Amino acid sequence: MAESKTAVIAALTGNAALAVLKGVAAGVTGSVAMLAESLHSVADTGNQILLFVGLRLADRPPDRPHPFGHGKNVYFWAFVVSMLLFSVGGAFAIWEAVRKILQPGVHTASLRLTYSVLGAGFVFELASLVIAYRSLRHEKGEATFLEYWRDTRDPTLLTVLLEDSAALASLVVAAVGIGLHHVTGNPVWDALASGVIGLVLIGVAIVLAFETYSLLIGEAAPEDVEAKIRDAVLADEAVTGIAGLYTMHVGPRAILVVLEVRFRRDLTMPALEAAVRRLQDRVREAVAGATQARLVAIEPAPADESVGRAA
Template sequence: MASSTSVVLAALFANGAIAILKFGGFLLTGSPAMLSETYHSISDTGNQVFLLIGIKYGAQDANRTHPFGHGKAQFFYSFLVSVILFGIAGWESARHGYEALQEGGVHRAAGDVTLLGATFDPVYVNYVVLIGAIVFETYALKKANDGLSRQMDEHGWETYREAFRKTSDVTTLTAFTEDSIALAGAGIALAGVYLTRVTGNGLYDAAAALLIGFLLMGFAIALAWENKRLLLGESLPAPAESELRDIIADGDGVREIVDFRTVYFGPEELLVVADVRFDPGLDTGEIDDRITEIEAALTAHSSQVQRVYVEPE
Protein backbone atom coordinates (compact mmCIF):
# COMPACT_ATOMS: atom_id res chain seq x y z
CA MET A 1 0.00 0.00 0.00
CA ALA A 2 2.82 2.39 0.84
CA SER A 3 4.41 1.69 -2.56
CA SER A 4 1.13 2.33 -4.40
CA THR A 5 0.61 5.55 -2.47
CA SER A 6 4.11 6.82 -3.28
CA VAL A 7 3.61 6.09 -6.99
CA VAL A 8 0.29 7.94 -7.02
CA LEU A 9 1.80 10.89 -5.12
CA ALA A 10 4.66 11.13 -7.61
CA ALA A 11 2.19 11.10 -10.50
CA LEU A 12 0.06 13.72 -8.72
CA PHE A 13 2.90 16.24 -8.44
CA ALA A 14 4.22 15.48 -11.93
CA ASN A 15 0.81 15.91 -13.58
CA GLY A 16 0.18 19.09 -11.59
CA ALA A 17 3.48 20.57 -12.75
CA ILE A 18 2.79 19.55 -16.36
CA ALA A 19 -0.66 21.18 -16.19
CA ILE A 20 0.89 24.47 -15.07
CA LEU A 21 3.51 24.35 -17.83
CA LYS A 22 0.89 23.55 -20.48
CA PHE A 23 -1.25 26.44 -19.30
CA GLY A 24 1.80 28.69 -19.51
CA GLY A 25 2.28 27.57 -23.10
CA PHE A 26 -1.36 28.39 -23.83
CA LEU A 27 -1.02 31.88 -22.34
CA LEU A 28 2.06 32.55 -24.48
CA THR A 29 0.68 31.23 -27.77
CA GLY A 30 -3.10 30.99 -27.41
CA SER A 31 -2.92 27.42 -28.77
CA PRO A 32 -6.30 25.58 -28.51
CA ALA A 33 -4.44 22.27 -28.34
CA MET A 34 -2.39 23.48 -25.37
CA LEU A 35 -5.57 24.53 -23.56
CA SER A 36 -7.08 21.09 -24.21
CA GLU A 37 -3.92 19.49 -22.89
CA THR A 38 -4.15 21.74 -19.83
CA TYR A 39 -7.66 20.39 -19.18
CA HIS A 40 -6.26 16.92 -19.76
CA SER A 41 -3.45 17.29 -17.22
CA ILE A 42 -5.81 18.87 -14.68
CA SER A 43 -8.08 15.84 -15.01
CA ASP A 44 -5.05 13.55 -14.59
CA THR A 45 -4.10 15.45 -11.43
CA GLY A 46 -7.63 15.16 -10.07
CA ASN A 47 -7.56 11.49 -10.93
CA GLN A 48 -4.55 10.97 -8.67
CA VAL A 49 -6.33 12.79 -5.84
CA PHE A 50 -9.35 10.52 -6.15
CA LEU A 51 -7.14 7.43 -6.36
CA LEU A 52 -5.40 8.46 -3.13
CA ILE A 53 -8.77 8.92 -1.43
CA GLY A 54 -9.93 5.54 -2.74
CA ILE A 55 -6.77 3.78 -1.58
CA LYS A 56 -6.94 5.36 1.87
CA TYR A 57 -10.67 4.80 2.35
CA GLY A 58 -10.57 1.29 0.90
CA ALA A 59 -7.82 0.25 3.32
CA GLN A 60 -10.08 0.72 6.35
CA ASP A 61 -10.90 -2.39 8.32
CA ALA A 62 -14.27 -4.07 8.15
CA ASN A 63 -16.81 -3.00 10.74
CA ARG A 64 -20.47 -3.54 11.58
CA THR A 65 -21.77 -1.22 8.86
CA HIS A 66 -19.27 -2.52 6.29
CA PRO A 67 -18.77 -6.19 7.19
CA PHE A 68 -16.77 -6.93 4.03
CA GLY A 69 -14.54 -3.87 4.32
CA HIS A 70 -14.40 -0.74 2.18
CA GLY A 71 -12.76 -2.18 -0.93
CA LYS A 72 -15.49 -0.94 -3.26
CA ALA A 73 -14.45 2.63 -2.44
CA GLN A 74 -11.87 2.36 -5.22
CA PHE A 75 -14.63 1.42 -7.69
CA PHE A 76 -16.66 4.45 -6.60
CA TYR A 77 -13.85 7.00 -6.78
CA SER A 78 -12.69 5.63 -10.12
CA PHE A 79 -16.27 6.11 -11.34
CA LEU A 80 -16.13 9.73 -10.15
CA VAL A 81 -12.92 10.19 -12.13
CA SER A 82 -14.65 9.10 -15.32
CA VAL A 83 -17.82 11.14 -14.86
CA ILE A 84 -16.65 14.34 -13.18
CA LEU A 85 -13.08 14.80 -14.30
CA PHE A 86 -12.64 13.22 -17.69
CA GLY A 87 -16.22 13.82 -18.79
CA ILE A 88 -16.11 17.54 -17.98
CA ALA A 89 -12.51 18.00 -19.15
CA GLY A 90 -13.28 16.16 -22.38
CA TRP A 91 -16.38 18.24 -23.04
CA GLU A 92 -14.58 21.54 -22.40
CA SER A 93 -11.66 20.50 -24.60
CA ALA A 94 -13.94 19.44 -27.45
CA ARG A 95 -16.05 22.60 -27.12
CA HIS A 96 -12.99 24.84 -27.20
CA GLY A 97 -11.59 23.02 -30.23
CA TYR A 98 -14.93 23.19 -32.05
CA GLU A 99 -15.24 26.92 -31.42
CA ALA A 100 -11.70 27.44 -32.70
CA LEU A 101 -12.58 25.50 -35.86
CA GLN A 102 -15.70 27.60 -36.30
CA GLU A 103 -13.49 30.68 -36.18
CA GLY A 104 -11.26 29.26 -38.86
CA GLY A 105 -8.70 27.94 -36.43
CA VAL A 106 -7.50 31.43 -35.62
CA HIS A 107 -5.77 31.84 -32.27
CA ARG A 108 -3.90 34.69 -30.69
CA ALA A 109 -0.47 35.16 -32.19
CA ALA A 110 2.27 35.92 -29.72
CA GLY A 111 5.43 37.86 -30.37
CA ASP A 112 8.89 36.71 -29.39
CA VAL A 113 9.57 36.37 -25.67
CA THR A 114 12.68 37.55 -23.91
CA LEU A 115 13.86 35.51 -20.94
CA LEU A 116 17.20 35.89 -19.15
CA GLY A 117 18.46 38.00 -22.04
CA ALA A 118 17.48 35.45 -24.70
CA THR A 119 14.74 36.12 -27.24
CA PHE A 120 12.82 33.17 -28.70
CA ASP A 121 9.54 32.17 -30.33
CA PRO A 122 7.16 31.06 -27.52
CA VAL A 123 5.98 28.11 -29.62
CA TYR A 124 9.19 26.40 -28.53
CA VAL A 125 7.80 26.41 -24.99
CA ASN A 126 4.97 24.25 -26.28
CA TYR A 127 7.43 21.89 -27.96
CA VAL A 128 9.50 21.47 -24.82
CA VAL A 129 6.49 20.98 -22.53
CA LEU A 130 4.80 18.48 -24.83
CA ILE A 131 7.97 16.48 -25.49
CA GLY A 132 8.63 16.39 -21.74
CA ALA A 133 5.06 15.20 -21.18
CA ILE A 134 5.53 12.46 -23.79
CA VAL A 135 8.69 11.25 -22.06
CA PHE A 136 7.00 11.20 -18.65
CA GLU A 137 3.83 9.51 -19.91
CA THR A 138 5.86 6.88 -21.77
CA TYR A 139 7.60 5.93 -18.53
CA ALA A 140 4.31 5.96 -16.60
CA LEU A 141 2.62 3.82 -19.27
CA LYS A 142 5.42 1.29 -19.09
CA LYS A 143 4.95 0.97 -15.32
CA ALA A 144 1.18 0.59 -15.69
CA ASN A 145 1.64 -1.91 -18.53
CA ASP A 146 3.97 -3.99 -16.36
CA GLY A 147 1.27 -4.19 -13.68
CA LEU A 148 -1.45 -5.10 -16.17
CA SER A 149 0.80 -7.66 -17.88
CA ARG A 150 1.39 -9.40 -14.56
CA GLN A 151 -2.36 -9.72 -14.13
CA MET A 152 -2.74 -11.04 -17.67
CA ASP A 153 -0.08 -13.70 -17.03
CA GLU A 154 -1.59 -14.62 -13.68
CA HIS A 155 -5.15 -15.03 -14.98
CA GLY A 156 -4.36 -16.25 -18.48
CA TRP A 157 -5.90 -13.27 -20.26
CA GLU A 158 -4.70 -13.12 -23.86
CA THR A 159 -5.56 -9.57 -24.92
CA TYR A 160 -5.77 -6.10 -23.39
CA ARG A 161 -9.45 -6.03 -24.29
CA GLU A 162 -10.04 -9.18 -22.24
CA ALA A 163 -8.07 -7.73 -19.32
CA PHE A 164 -10.06 -4.49 -19.53
CA ARG A 165 -13.34 -6.43 -19.29
CA LYS A 166 -12.30 -8.82 -16.55
CA THR A 167 -9.91 -7.07 -14.17
CA SER A 168 -11.15 -5.85 -10.80
CA ASP A 169 -8.00 -3.80 -10.13
CA VAL A 170 -9.42 -0.42 -11.13
CA THR A 171 -6.30 1.45 -9.96
CA THR A 172 -4.12 -0.34 -12.51
CA LEU A 173 -6.88 -0.19 -15.13
CA THR A 174 -7.35 3.55 -14.66
CA ALA A 175 -3.61 4.23 -14.67
CA PHE A 176 -3.03 2.21 -17.83
CA THR A 177 -5.88 3.84 -19.74
CA GLU A 178 -5.08 7.31 -18.41
CA ASP A 179 -1.42 7.04 -19.41
CA SER A 180 -2.35 5.72 -22.87
CA ILE A 181 -4.74 8.60 -23.48
CA ALA A 182 -2.26 11.12 -22.02
CA LEU A 183 0.49 9.90 -24.34
CA ALA A 184 -1.84 10.02 -27.34
CA GLY A 185 -3.11 13.47 -26.36
CA ALA A 186 0.37 14.94 -26.01
CA GLY A 187 1.34 13.47 -29.38
CA ILE A 188 -1.76 14.90 -31.07
CA ALA A 189 -1.18 18.32 -29.50
CA LEU A 190 2.46 18.32 -30.59
CA ALA A 191 1.47 17.45 -34.16
CA GLY A 192 -1.23 20.13 -34.22
CA VAL A 193 1.05 22.84 -32.81
CA TYR A 194 3.87 21.91 -35.18
CA LEU A 195 1.69 21.79 -38.31
CA THR A 196 0.13 25.15 -37.47
CA ARG A 197 3.60 26.62 -36.88
CA VAL A 198 5.06 25.44 -40.20
CA THR A 199 1.96 26.02 -42.37
CA GLY A 200 0.51 29.07 -40.65
CA ASN A 201 -2.90 27.34 -40.70
CA GLY A 202 -4.54 27.38 -37.26
CA LEU A 203 -7.02 24.64 -38.27
CA TYR A 204 -4.46 21.96 -37.38
CA ASP A 205 -4.15 23.26 -33.82
CA ALA A 206 -7.92 23.58 -33.41
CA ALA A 207 -8.55 20.11 -34.83
CA ALA A 208 -6.01 18.67 -32.37
CA ALA A 209 -7.91 20.30 -29.48
CA LEU A 210 -11.20 18.80 -30.71
CA LEU A 211 -9.67 15.34 -31.09
CA ILE A 212 -8.17 15.47 -27.58
CA GLY A 213 -11.62 16.28 -26.23
CA PHE A 214 -13.10 13.26 -28.00
CA LEU A 215 -10.36 11.06 -26.54
CA LEU A 216 -11.12 12.23 -23.02
CA MET A 217 -14.87 11.73 -23.41
CA GLY A 218 -14.30 8.28 -24.89
CA PHE A 219 -12.15 7.36 -21.92
CA ALA A 220 -14.80 8.67 -19.53
CA ILE A 221 -17.49 6.47 -21.09
CA ALA A 222 -15.30 3.34 -21.17
CA LEU A 223 -14.08 3.72 -17.59
CA ALA A 224 -17.57 4.50 -16.27
CA TRP A 225 -18.91 1.37 -17.97
CA GLU A 226 -16.21 -0.87 -16.51
CA ASN A 227 -16.69 0.52 -13.01
CA LYS A 228 -20.46 0.10 -13.28
CA ARG A 229 -20.10 -3.67 -13.55
CA LEU A 230 -17.98 -3.78 -10.38
CA LEU A 231 -20.15 -1.36 -8.41
CA LEU A 232 -23.19 -3.51 -9.19
CA GLY A 233 -21.42 -6.61 -7.89
CA GLU A 234 -19.94 -8.58 -10.78
CA SER A 235 -19.07 -12.24 -10.39
CA LEU A 236 -15.85 -13.94 -11.41
CA PRO A 237 -15.67 -14.73 -15.17
CA ALA A 238 -17.32 -18.07 -15.97
CA PRO A 239 -14.13 -20.10 -16.78
CA ALA A 240 -12.39 -19.03 -13.56
CA GLU A 241 -15.59 -19.55 -11.58
CA SER A 242 -15.86 -23.09 -12.95
CA GLU A 243 -12.37 -23.84 -11.63
CA LEU A 244 -13.43 -22.85 -8.10
CA ARG A 245 -16.65 -24.81 -8.43
CA ASP A 246 -14.68 -27.91 -9.50
CA ILE A 247 -12.45 -27.60 -6.44
CA ILE A 248 -15.52 -27.75 -4.21
CA ALA A 249 -17.09 -30.59 -6.20
CA ASP A 250 -13.88 -32.63 -5.86
CA GLY A 251 -13.78 -32.08 -2.10
CA ASP A 252 -13.77 -35.12 0.14
CA GLY A 253 -17.32 -36.08 1.14
CA VAL A 254 -19.06 -33.66 -1.24
CA ARG A 255 -22.13 -35.19 -2.88
CA GLU A 256 -23.60 -32.16 -4.66
CA ILE A 257 -23.23 -28.40 -5.02
CA VAL A 258 -26.72 -27.00 -4.47
CA ASP A 259 -25.79 -23.34 -5.07
CA PHE A 260 -22.58 -21.50 -5.92
CA ARG A 261 -21.90 -17.76 -6.26
CA THR A 262 -18.98 -15.37 -6.42
CA VAL A 263 -18.80 -11.58 -6.24
CA TYR A 264 -16.07 -8.93 -6.06
CA PHE A 265 -16.20 -6.79 -2.91
CA GLY A 266 -12.98 -4.92 -3.68
CA PRO A 267 -10.05 -4.85 -6.12
CA GLU A 268 -8.77 -8.41 -6.42
CA GLU A 269 -10.98 -9.34 -3.43
CA LEU A 270 -13.43 -12.15 -4.13
CA LEU A 271 -16.23 -13.58 -2.01
CA VAL A 272 -17.17 -17.24 -2.63
CA VAL A 273 -20.43 -18.65 -1.29
CA ALA A 274 -21.59 -22.23 -1.75
CA ASP A 275 -24.40 -24.45 -0.48
CA VAL A 276 -23.04 -28.00 -0.43
CA ARG A 277 -24.67 -31.37 0.23
CA PHE A 278 -22.20 -33.67 2.00
CA ASP A 279 -22.22 -37.43 2.42
CA PRO A 280 -25.01 -38.15 4.92
CA GLY A 281 -22.72 -40.50 6.81
CA LEU A 282 -20.52 -37.64 8.00
CA ASP A 283 -21.05 -36.25 11.47
CA THR A 284 -20.90 -32.53 12.33
CA GLY A 285 -17.22 -32.54 13.24
CA GLU A 286 -16.26 -34.30 10.03
CA ILE A 287 -18.30 -31.84 7.95
CA ASP A 288 -16.52 -28.95 9.65
CA ASP A 289 -13.18 -30.50 8.74
CA ARG A 290 -14.26 -30.94 5.11
CA ILE A 291 -15.39 -27.30 4.94
CA THR A 292 -12.04 -26.14 6.33
CA GLU A 293 -10.24 -28.19 3.67
CA ILE A 294 -12.39 -26.69 0.90
CA GLU A 295 -11.75 -23.14 2.13
CA ALA A 296 -7.99 -23.79 2.22
CA ALA A 297 -8.04 -25.27 -1.29
CA LEU A 298 -9.94 -22.28 -2.70
CA THR A 299 -7.65 -19.66 -1.15
CA ALA A 300 -4.59 -21.63 -2.26
CA HIS A 301 -5.91 -21.77 -5.83
CA SER A 302 -6.39 -18.02 -6.22
CA SER A 303 -5.05 -15.06 -4.27
CA GLN A 304 -8.25 -13.19 -5.16
CA VAL A 305 -10.32 -15.45 -2.90
CA GLN A 306 -10.45 -13.52 0.36
CA ARG A 307 -13.62 -14.85 1.96
CA VAL A 308 -15.30 -18.24 1.66
CA TYR A 309 -18.65 -19.30 3.10
CA VAL A 310 -19.64 -22.94 2.68
CA GLU A 311 -23.08 -23.83 3.98
CA PRO A 312 -23.84 -27.55 4.43
CA GLU A 313 -27.26 -28.62 3.20
Protein backbone atom coordinates in the same frame (compact mmCIF):
# COMPACT_ATOMS: atom_id res chain seq x y z
CA MET B 1 -2.46 -3.93 -5.21
CA ALA B 2 1.16 -2.77 -4.82
CA GLU B 3 1.67 -2.62 -8.59
CA SER B 4 -1.40 -0.38 -8.96
CA LYS B 5 -0.12 2.01 -6.27
CA THR B 6 3.29 2.27 -7.99
CA ALA B 7 1.67 3.13 -11.32
CA VAL B 8 -0.65 5.71 -9.72
CA ILE B 9 2.17 7.49 -7.87
CA ALA B 10 4.32 7.64 -11.02
CA ALA B 11 1.42 9.06 -13.05
CA LEU B 12 0.54 11.57 -10.32
CA THR B 13 4.08 12.93 -10.14
CA GLY B 14 4.39 13.35 -13.90
CA ASN B 15 0.95 14.87 -14.45
CA ALA B 16 1.31 17.41 -11.65
CA ALA B 17 4.53 18.75 -13.22
CA LEU B 18 3.01 18.73 -16.70
CA ALA B 19 -0.11 20.61 -15.60
CA VAL B 20 2.07 23.54 -14.50
CA LEU B 21 4.26 23.50 -17.64
CA LYS B 22 1.34 23.25 -20.03
CA GLY B 23 -0.62 25.91 -18.20
CA VAL B 24 2.26 28.38 -18.51
CA ALA B 25 2.68 27.54 -22.19
CA ALA B 26 -1.05 27.94 -22.87
CA GLY B 27 -1.07 31.33 -21.15
CA VAL B 28 1.94 32.58 -23.12
CA THR B 29 0.97 31.26 -26.55
CA GLY B 30 -2.82 31.47 -26.38
CA SER B 31 -3.04 28.05 -28.03
CA VAL B 32 -6.36 26.36 -27.39
CA ALA B 33 -4.79 22.96 -28.12
CA MET B 34 -2.19 23.64 -25.42
CA LEU B 35 -5.00 24.78 -23.11
CA ALA B 36 -6.78 21.47 -23.78
CA GLU B 37 -3.55 19.65 -22.93
CA SER B 38 -3.12 21.61 -19.69
CA LEU B 39 -6.71 20.78 -18.68
CA HIS B 40 -6.00 17.17 -19.59
CA SER B 41 -3.03 17.12 -17.20
CA VAL B 42 -5.02 18.87 -14.47
CA ALA B 43 -7.77 16.28 -14.84
CA ASP B 44 -5.25 13.43 -14.83
CA THR B 45 -3.58 14.82 -11.70
CA GLY B 46 -6.90 14.96 -9.90
CA ASN B 47 -7.72 11.50 -11.19
CA GLN B 48 -4.52 9.98 -9.81
CA ILE B 49 -5.23 11.56 -6.42
CA LEU B 50 -8.72 10.04 -6.42
CA LEU B 51 -7.41 6.63 -7.47
CA PHE B 52 -4.88 6.76 -4.65
CA VAL B 53 -7.62 7.75 -2.20
CA GLY B 54 -9.68 4.79 -3.39
CA LEU B 55 -6.77 2.39 -2.86
CA ARG B 56 -6.14 3.72 0.65
CA LEU B 57 -9.81 3.60 1.66
CA ALA B 58 -10.14 0.06 0.30
CA ASP B 59 -7.44 -1.11 2.73
CA ARG B 60 -9.57 -0.30 5.77
CA PRO B 61 -10.70 -3.36 7.75
CA PRO B 62 -14.38 -4.40 7.85
CA ASP B 63 -16.62 -2.67 10.37
CA ARG B 64 -20.23 -2.90 11.46
CA PRO B 65 -21.68 -0.72 8.64
CA HIS B 66 -19.43 -2.49 6.08
CA PRO B 67 -19.12 -6.14 7.11
CA PHE B 68 -17.72 -7.17 3.71
CA GLY B 69 -14.97 -4.56 3.85
CA HIS B 70 -14.33 -1.36 1.91
CA GLY B 71 -12.93 -2.85 -1.30
CA LYS B 72 -15.55 -1.23 -3.53
CA ASN B 73 -13.99 2.16 -2.80
CA VAL B 74 -11.62 1.32 -5.66
CA TYR B 75 -14.58 0.91 -8.03
CA PHE B 76 -16.41 4.03 -6.86
CA TRP B 77 -13.44 6.37 -7.16
CA ALA B 78 -12.46 4.87 -10.52
CA PHE B 79 -16.00 5.69 -11.72
CA VAL B 80 -15.64 9.26 -10.43
CA VAL B 81 -12.36 9.47 -12.38
CA SER B 82 -14.15 8.53 -15.59
CA MET B 83 -16.72 11.27 -15.00
CA LEU B 84 -14.01 13.89 -14.39
CA LEU B 85 -12.14 12.77 -17.48
CA PHE B 86 -15.36 13.17 -19.47
CA SER B 87 -16.25 16.62 -18.12
CA VAL B 88 -13.10 18.47 -17.03
CA GLY B 89 -10.96 16.92 -19.74
CA GLY B 90 -13.07 15.99 -22.76
CA ALA B 91 -16.17 18.17 -22.73
CA PHE B 92 -14.27 21.34 -21.79
CA ALA B 93 -11.67 20.75 -24.53
CA ILE B 94 -14.45 20.47 -27.12
CA TRP B 95 -16.13 23.58 -25.74
CA GLU B 96 -12.89 25.53 -26.06
CA ALA B 97 -12.47 24.24 -29.62
CA VAL B 98 -15.91 25.51 -30.60
CA ARG B 99 -15.31 28.85 -28.88
CA LYS B 100 -11.97 29.27 -30.66
CA ILE B 101 -13.55 28.57 -34.05
CA LEU B 102 -16.32 31.09 -33.44
CA GLN B 103 -14.01 33.69 -31.84
CA PRO B 104 -10.42 33.11 -33.02
CA GLY B 105 -8.95 35.93 -30.90
CA VAL B 106 -5.23 36.62 -30.65
CA HIS B 107 -2.67 33.84 -30.80
CA THR B 108 0.93 34.61 -29.92
CA ALA B 109 3.04 32.00 -31.65
CA SER B 110 5.97 30.69 -29.62
CA LEU B 111 6.86 27.40 -31.23
CA ARG B 112 10.06 26.94 -29.25
CA LEU B 113 8.24 27.13 -25.93
CA THR B 114 5.26 25.16 -27.20
CA TYR B 115 7.23 22.26 -28.60
CA SER B 116 9.60 22.24 -25.63
CA VAL B 117 6.63 21.75 -23.32
CA LEU B 118 5.07 19.16 -25.62
CA GLY B 119 8.39 17.33 -25.84
CA ALA B 120 8.79 17.34 -22.07
CA GLY B 121 5.22 16.16 -21.74
CA PHE B 122 5.86 13.29 -24.14
CA VAL B 123 8.89 12.17 -22.10
CA PHE B 124 6.98 12.35 -18.80
CA GLU B 125 3.95 10.51 -20.16
CA LEU B 126 6.08 7.87 -21.86
CA ALA B 127 7.95 7.22 -18.62
CA SER B 128 4.66 6.89 -16.75
CA LEU B 129 3.30 4.56 -19.44
CA VAL B 130 6.41 2.35 -19.23
CA ILE B 131 6.01 2.06 -15.45
CA ALA B 132 2.31 1.24 -15.83
CA TYR B 133 3.07 -1.32 -18.55
CA ARG B 134 5.70 -3.03 -16.41
CA SER B 135 3.24 -3.19 -13.54
CA LEU B 136 0.68 -4.64 -15.95
CA ARG B 137 3.11 -7.31 -17.15
CA HIS B 138 3.79 -8.29 -13.54
CA GLU B 139 0.09 -8.49 -12.75
CA LYS B 140 -1.11 -10.35 -15.84
CA GLY B 141 1.62 -12.99 -15.85
CA GLU B 142 1.35 -15.17 -18.94
CA ALA B 143 -2.15 -14.00 -19.84
CA THR B 144 -2.67 -11.84 -22.92
CA PHE B 145 -3.71 -8.22 -22.53
CA LEU B 146 -7.28 -9.01 -23.61
CA GLU B 147 -7.46 -11.94 -21.18
CA TYR B 148 -6.22 -9.71 -18.38
CA TRP B 149 -8.74 -7.00 -19.29
CA ARG B 150 -11.55 -9.59 -19.24
CA ASP B 151 -10.56 -11.22 -15.97
CA THR B 152 -9.16 -8.41 -13.82
CA ARG B 153 -11.36 -6.91 -11.14
CA ASP B 154 -8.96 -4.05 -10.34
CA PRO B 155 -9.61 -1.08 -12.67
CA THR B 156 -6.80 1.09 -11.23
CA LEU B 157 -3.95 -0.16 -13.38
CA LEU B 158 -6.04 -0.15 -16.56
CA THR B 159 -7.18 3.39 -15.80
CA VAL B 160 -3.59 4.63 -15.53
CA LEU B 161 -2.61 2.74 -18.68
CA LEU B 162 -5.49 4.15 -20.72
CA GLU B 163 -4.95 7.69 -19.41
CA ASP B 164 -1.24 7.59 -20.28
CA SER B 165 -1.98 6.21 -23.76
CA ALA B 166 -4.59 8.90 -24.34
CA ALA B 167 -2.13 11.54 -23.09
CA LEU B 168 0.53 10.47 -25.59
CA ALA B 169 -1.98 10.47 -28.45
CA SER B 170 -3.25 13.91 -27.37
CA LEU B 171 0.29 15.35 -27.31
CA VAL B 172 0.83 14.21 -30.89
CA VAL B 173 -2.51 15.72 -31.95
CA ALA B 174 -1.67 19.00 -30.22
CA ALA B 175 1.74 19.16 -31.91
CA VAL B 176 0.19 18.57 -35.33
CA GLY B 177 -2.58 21.12 -34.80
CA ILE B 178 -0.21 23.83 -33.53
CA GLY B 179 2.22 23.12 -36.36
CA LEU B 180 -0.48 23.39 -39.03
CA HIS B 181 -1.67 26.65 -37.45
CA HIS B 182 1.85 28.03 -37.64
CA VAL B 183 2.34 26.96 -41.27
CA THR B 184 -1.06 28.03 -42.61
CA GLY B 185 -1.83 30.91 -40.27
CA ASN B 186 -5.30 29.44 -39.83
CA PRO B 187 -6.29 29.09 -36.11
CA VAL B 188 -8.95 26.52 -37.04
CA TRP B 189 -6.24 23.83 -37.01
CA ASP B 190 -5.42 24.65 -33.42
CA ALA B 191 -9.09 24.52 -32.49
CA LEU B 192 -9.62 21.23 -34.34
CA ALA B 193 -6.71 19.72 -32.42
CA SER B 194 -8.41 20.70 -29.17
CA GLY B 195 -11.63 19.08 -30.39
CA VAL B 196 -9.86 15.83 -31.30
CA ILE B 197 -8.18 15.76 -27.88
CA GLY B 198 -11.59 16.20 -26.28
CA LEU B 199 -13.02 13.29 -28.29
CA VAL B 200 -10.09 11.06 -27.30
CA LEU B 201 -10.65 11.84 -23.62
CA ILE B 202 -14.39 11.28 -23.86
CA GLY B 203 -13.79 7.93 -25.58
CA VAL B 204 -11.45 6.79 -22.78
CA ALA B 205 -13.90 8.08 -20.15
CA ILE B 206 -16.78 6.08 -21.65
CA VAL B 207 -14.72 2.86 -21.70
CA LEU B 208 -13.69 3.36 -18.06
CA ALA B 209 -17.22 4.27 -17.00
CA PHE B 210 -18.73 1.08 -18.42
CA GLU B 211 -15.94 -1.05 -16.92
CA THR B 212 -16.30 0.40 -13.41
CA TYR B 213 -20.10 0.49 -13.62
CA SER B 214 -20.11 -3.27 -14.11
CA LEU B 215 -17.82 -3.71 -11.11
CA LEU B 216 -19.92 -1.40 -8.95
CA ILE B 217 -23.12 -3.36 -9.44
CA GLY B 218 -21.24 -6.61 -8.81
CA GLU B 219 -19.27 -8.87 -11.15
CA ALA B 220 -18.77 -12.58 -10.67
CA ALA B 221 -15.29 -14.00 -10.31
CA PRO B 222 -13.63 -15.09 -13.58
CA GLU B 223 -14.54 -18.55 -14.88
CA ASP B 224 -11.12 -20.01 -14.10
CA VAL B 225 -11.40 -18.83 -10.48
CA GLU B 226 -14.84 -20.42 -10.12
CA ALA B 227 -13.43 -23.63 -11.62
CA LYS B 228 -10.69 -23.68 -8.96
CA ILE B 229 -13.32 -23.22 -6.26
CA ARG B 230 -15.38 -26.13 -7.63
CA ASP B 231 -12.34 -28.39 -7.85
CA ALA B 232 -11.26 -27.56 -4.30
CA VAL B 233 -14.73 -28.28 -2.89
CA LEU B 234 -15.28 -31.49 -4.85
CA ALA B 235 -11.89 -32.80 -3.72
CA ASP B 236 -13.12 -32.99 -0.13
CA GLU B 237 -14.16 -36.49 0.95
CA ALA B 238 -17.25 -35.16 2.74
CA VAL B 239 -18.69 -33.67 -0.45
CA THR B 240 -20.82 -35.54 -3.00
CA GLY B 241 -21.64 -32.61 -5.27
CA ILE B 242 -22.28 -28.91 -5.75
CA ALA B 243 -25.83 -27.68 -6.26
CA GLY B 244 -24.88 -24.04 -6.80
CA LEU B 245 -21.94 -21.62 -6.85
CA TYR B 246 -22.39 -17.83 -6.74
CA THR B 247 -19.54 -15.34 -6.57
CA MET B 248 -19.21 -11.57 -6.55
CA HIS B 249 -16.21 -9.29 -6.20
CA VAL B 250 -16.65 -6.89 -3.30
CA GLY B 251 -13.18 -5.51 -3.99
CA PRO B 252 -10.20 -6.20 -6.27
CA ARG B 253 -8.90 -8.82 -3.79
CA ALA B 254 -12.11 -9.80 -2.05
CA ILE B 255 -14.57 -12.36 -3.42
CA LEU B 256 -17.90 -13.17 -1.82
CA VAL B 257 -18.52 -16.90 -2.34
CA VAL B 258 -21.85 -18.64 -1.76
CA LEU B 259 -21.89 -22.42 -2.16
CA GLU B 260 -24.75 -24.90 -2.05
CA VAL B 261 -22.96 -28.14 -1.25
CA ARG B 262 -24.23 -31.74 -1.12
CA PHE B 263 -22.60 -33.60 1.74
CA ARG B 264 -22.49 -37.29 2.50
CA ARG B 265 -25.65 -38.45 4.27
CA ASP B 266 -23.77 -40.29 6.99
CA LEU B 267 -22.04 -37.17 8.38
CA THR B 268 -22.74 -36.32 12.00
CA MET B 269 -23.39 -32.73 12.97
CA PRO B 270 -19.85 -32.21 14.36
CA ALA B 271 -18.40 -33.79 11.21
CA LEU B 272 -20.56 -31.49 9.03
CA GLU B 273 -19.42 -28.41 10.96
CA ALA B 274 -15.79 -29.50 10.58
CA ALA B 275 -16.33 -30.04 6.84
CA VAL B 276 -17.74 -26.53 6.41
CA ARG B 277 -14.75 -24.97 8.15
CA ARG B 278 -12.42 -27.11 6.08
CA LEU B 279 -14.12 -26.08 2.85
CA GLN B 280 -13.85 -22.41 3.76
CA ASP B 281 -10.10 -22.83 4.12
CA ARG B 282 -9.89 -24.81 0.88
CA VAL B 283 -11.73 -22.09 -1.04
CA ARG B 284 -9.46 -19.39 0.36
CA GLU B 285 -6.37 -21.37 -0.66
CA ALA B 286 -7.82 -22.13 -4.10
CA VAL B 287 -8.17 -18.43 -4.96
CA ALA B 288 -4.71 -17.57 -3.60
CA GLY B 289 -6.01 -15.53 -0.70
CA ALA B 290 -8.41 -13.43 -2.80
CA THR B 291 -11.10 -14.03 -0.20
CA GLN B 292 -11.44 -14.76 3.51
CA ALA B 293 -13.24 -17.49 5.42
CA ARG B 294 -15.91 -15.01 6.59
CA LEU B 295 -16.72 -14.25 2.92
CA VAL B 296 -17.33 -17.91 2.11
CA ALA B 297 -20.90 -18.99 2.87
CA ILE B 298 -21.59 -22.72 2.63
CA GLU B 299 -25.13 -24.05 2.75
CA PRO B 300 -25.87 -27.79 2.81
CA ALA B 301 -28.08 -28.74 -0.13
CA PRO B 302 -30.51 -31.66 -0.33
CA ALA B 303 -28.92 -34.85 -1.65
CA ASP B 304 -29.45 -35.59 -5.34
CA GLU B 305 -28.27 -39.03 -6.29
CA SER B 306 -28.66 -38.31 -10.01
CA VAL B 307 -26.04 -35.56 -9.88
CA GLY B 308 -23.27 -37.10 -7.80
CA ARG B 309 -19.76 -35.74 -7.47
CA ALA B 310 -19.59 -34.53 -11.08
CA ALA B 311 -22.01 -31.65 -10.42
